[in-house]
Amino acid sequence: MTAAVIQFSNVRFRYSEQGQDVLDITDLQVHQGEHLFIQGASGSGKTTLLNIMTGINQPYAGKIQVLGKALQNLSAIESDRFRVDNLGIIFQQFNLLPYLSLLENVQLPCWFSAKRRAQAGNSKQAAAELLQQLHIPKSMFDKPVNALSMGQQQRVAVARALIGKPEIIIADEPTSALDSDNRKRFLDLLFSQTDKQNSTLVFVSHDSQIAPYFSRTIDLSEINSAIDTEYNA
Amino acid sequence: MKLLKIALKSACNRKVSLSLTMFSIAISIVLLLGVDTIRKQAKNNFINTISQTDLIVGARTSPINLLLYSIFHIGNATNNVSYASYKQIAALKQVKWSVPISLGDSHRGFRVMGTNSDYFRYYRHSNTQSLHFQQGVEFSDVYDAVVGFDVAQSLNYQLNTQIVLNHGIVATKYSEHDDKPFRIVGILKKTNTPVDRTVLVSLQGIEAIHVDWQSGKRSALKISAKKARQMGLEPKSITAFMLGVESKITLFSLQRKINNHPNEPLQAIMPGSTLASLWQTMGQFEKVLMAVSVLVLFTGLMGLLTALLTTLNERRREMAVLRAVGAHAYHIIVLFVLEAILVVMGGFLFGIAMLYAMQAIMQPILADSYGIFLSLKMLDGEQIIILLVALLLAIILSLIPGLIAYKRSLQDGLMVKI
Numbered sequence: 001m002t003a004a005v006i007q008f009s010n011v012r013f014r015y016s017e018q019g020q021d022v023l024d025i026t027d028l029q030v031h032q033g034e035h036l037f038i039q040g041a042s043g044s045g046k047t048t049l050l051n052i053m054t055g056i057n058q059p060y061a062g063k064i065q066v067l068g069k070a071l072q073n074l075s076a077i078e079s080d081r082f083r084v085d086n087l088g089i090i091f092q093q094f095n096l097l098p099y100l101s102l103l104e105n106v107q108l109p110c111w112f113s114a115k116r117r118a119q120a121g122n123s124k125q126a127a128a129e130l131l132q133q134l135h136i137p138k139s140m141f142d143k144p145v146n147a148l149s150m151g152q153q154q155r156v157a158v159a160r161a162l163i164g165k166p167e168i169i170i171a172d173e174p175t176s177a178l179d180s181d182n183r184k185r186f187l188d189l190l191f192s193q194t195d196k197q198n199s200t201l202v203f204v205s206h207d208s209q210i211a212p213y214f215s216r217t218i219d220l221s222e223i224n225s226a227i228d229t230e231y232n233a
Numbered sequence: 234m235k236l237l238k239i240a241l242k243s244a245c246n247r248k249v250s251l252s253l254t255m256f257s258i259a260i261s262i263v264l265l266l267g268v269d270t271i272r273k274q275a276k277n278n279f280i281n282t283i284s285q286t287d288l289i290v291g292a293r294t295s296p297i298n299l300l301l302y303s304i305f306h307i308g309n310a311t312n313n314v315s316y317a318s319y320k321q322i323a324a325l326k327q328v329k330w331s332v333p334i335s336l337g338d339s340h341r342g343f344r345v346m347g348t349n350s351d352y353f354r355y356y357r358h359s360n361t362q363s364l365h366f367q368q369g370v371e372f373s374d375v376y377d378a379v380v381g382f383d384v385a386q387s388l389n390y391q392l393n394t395q396i397v398l399n400h401g402i403v404a405t406k407y408s409e410h411d412d413k414p415f416r417i418v419g420i421l422k423k424t425n426t427p428v429d430r431t432v433l434v435s436l437q438g439i440e441a442i443h444v445d446w447q448s449g450k451r452s453a454l455k456i457s458a459k460k461a462r463q464m465g466l467e468p469k470s471i472t473a474f475m476l477g478v479e480s481k482i483t484l485f486s487l488q489r490k491i492n493n494h495p496n497e498p499l500q501a502i503m504p505g506s507t508l509a510s511l512w513q514t515m516g517q518f519e520k521v522l523m524a525v526s527v528l529v530l531f532t533g534l535m536g537l538l539t540a541l542l543t544t545l546n547e548r549r550r551e552m553a554v555l556r557a558v559g560a561h562a563y564h565i566i567v568l569f570v571l572e573a574i575l576v577v578m579g580g581f582l583f584g585i586a587m588l589y590a591m592q593a594i595m596q597p598i599l600a601d602s603y604g605i606f607l608s609l610k611m612l613d614g615e616q617i618i619i620l621l622v623a624l625l626l627a628i629i630l631s632l633i634p635g636l637i638a639y640k641r642s643l644q645d646g647l648m649v650k651i
Binding site: 056076077080081083084085089091094095096097098099100108109111112113116160 | 235239242243245246550551553554555556557558559560561562563
């Protein structure tokens with residue numbers, strides 16, 4: 001078994017205005033290079049999990065190690081920098097800034113991170129290559145974002161997450177706006193590209209249908225004891 | 234910097250509402266700087282129009298009125314001064330020099346002033362400046378005329394051009410002194426005073442063209458230009474006269490003496506103090522205008538604040554995307570501040586451009602009807618401070634939406650569900 005790139009131990013989190021924990025994870029490990037599928041119904045704490053994994057929110061108890069770094073000890077600015085340096089993030093939809101061209105949208109992480117910029121080399125060229133590998137026709141590079149189909153927009157988002165070879169790609173329901181044909185093609189491309197640059201993929205979704213495509217699946221409601229108590233109560 | 238690029242492109246994406254905001258700031262800048270420019274230049278003009286003249290003497294009226302019609306050529310004289318009184322006063326031992334002024338005629342919208350060659354010797358403006366000729370010389374013949382810079386410029390007059398004077402201020406076809414044309418012998422350099430818009434002729438010239446006129450109409454008995462030249466041409470009355478004293482100590486006693494002139498009611502004013510009191514009356518008005526303009530600028534800035542606040546919701550996703558690709562939360566505040574700076578600076582530039590364009594257009598109109606000579610000048614220190622304060626205010630105001638967006642983006646994190 002390869003080393004864990006993300007490790008949760010006894011992580012407990014609550015929003016300050018709430019009296020109850022929303023997340024309580026004793027142990028969660030993500031291994032280098034794997035495609036991990038975290039399945040969870042809405043309300044199971046998916047968003048919270050991702051916010052903690054990306055250093056946006058900090059737990060009040062427990063430890064999170066991402067790439068050997070203890071996230072709970074980082075300041076807000078340090079965790080912002082750590083995030084852009086090492087994580088590529090894909091949203092459910094509306095990933096792109098409508099006022100930037102496709103190429104600029106893809107290059108955004110390189111604008112904010114010196115590490116990603118260095119790893120990408122020529123960022124414009126890297127962006128163009130990624131877009132082509134994700135089957136975005138060259139003729140669309142200078143088109144406004146809203147001329148793209150939803151599937152195309154999500155593939156551009158993948159290119160942006162991948163640029164500068166971050167170690168971990170985190171995807172938050174990126175396929176929920178796609179139909180089943182597009183979904184399969186999207187996943188194939190996502191897998192082949194993350195494998196190509198040897199990145200780890202953490203994919204969060206409520207959609208259990210796509211679980212078989214992944215090397216490992218975790219049901220969030222099983223590892224999150226905070227939700228169980230809530231259901232039982 | 235990349236953040237500036239993002240701010241620019243993001244602003245372009247919302248260009249309709251932002252350019253309207255920019256436009257309203259531009260208009261308030263035009264108003265504020267316009268009022269400020271006009272008030273400063275008007276004051277300058279007024280103060281600079283006449284200097285080194287100790288007294289202006291005319292018929293009894295308010296001192297301001299006398300100053301306005303004799304020097305600024307605004308309005309008309311209430312009454313004349315007899316030439317005999319003028320000569321009497323000019324001969325007093327306290328009087329060092331005197332220059333008669335005779336107004337009432339015009340040439341294509343420009344006032345005609347009858348005077349004598351002492352005018353070129355003693356008239357001073359802008360502290361110590363005397364009149365200089367761009368071309369030609371002062372008048373010597375009865376039918377010679379000297380024109381101010383603007384007259385020559387706008388009517389495209391050269392030396393030796395023949396001009397016809399009009400009786401009265403309003404030109405009509407039936408009131409032309411067309412039987413006695415004048416010849417331009419001199420063109421003055423620009424002074425930024427009403428002299429620029431004046432046609433100067435000798436008192437004899439004024440007398441000659443009126444020799445066959447009675448009660449504002451041409452009499453049936455016509456006298457030719459040649460014949461008129463042979464006549465005495467001693468004026469019976471003039472509009473006013475300027476004088477300088479031998480010694481400042483005698484100024485008040487001379488003023489009192491003229492005010493008590495036995496032969497006719499006269500009034501002597503000191504141009505400096507009259508200018509000051511005139512400016513005081515206008516000063517109140519000027520303060521109100523400035524206050525209104527400041528309020529208008531404030532309204533423009535509030536418009537900017539409104540425009541930034543209304544976009545907060547629609548930009549929530551944008552902020553989350555920026556956070557996901559590595560923007561710090563404080564970058565969000567910077568984005569709002571940059572946007573405010575862009576809009577305000579754009580408004581400034583647009584406003585200043587409009588201001589200059591309007592000044593260029595208004596220049597002749599203001600000079601014509603109000604005697605205010607605007608010159609296109611760079612912004613002065615005070616105006617630059619006004620702009621900087623407005624910019625600072627805009628930055629402070631933009632912190633409000635900036636901080637709201639900052640707090641929200643901390644709460645939302647990356648996962649905004651919209």
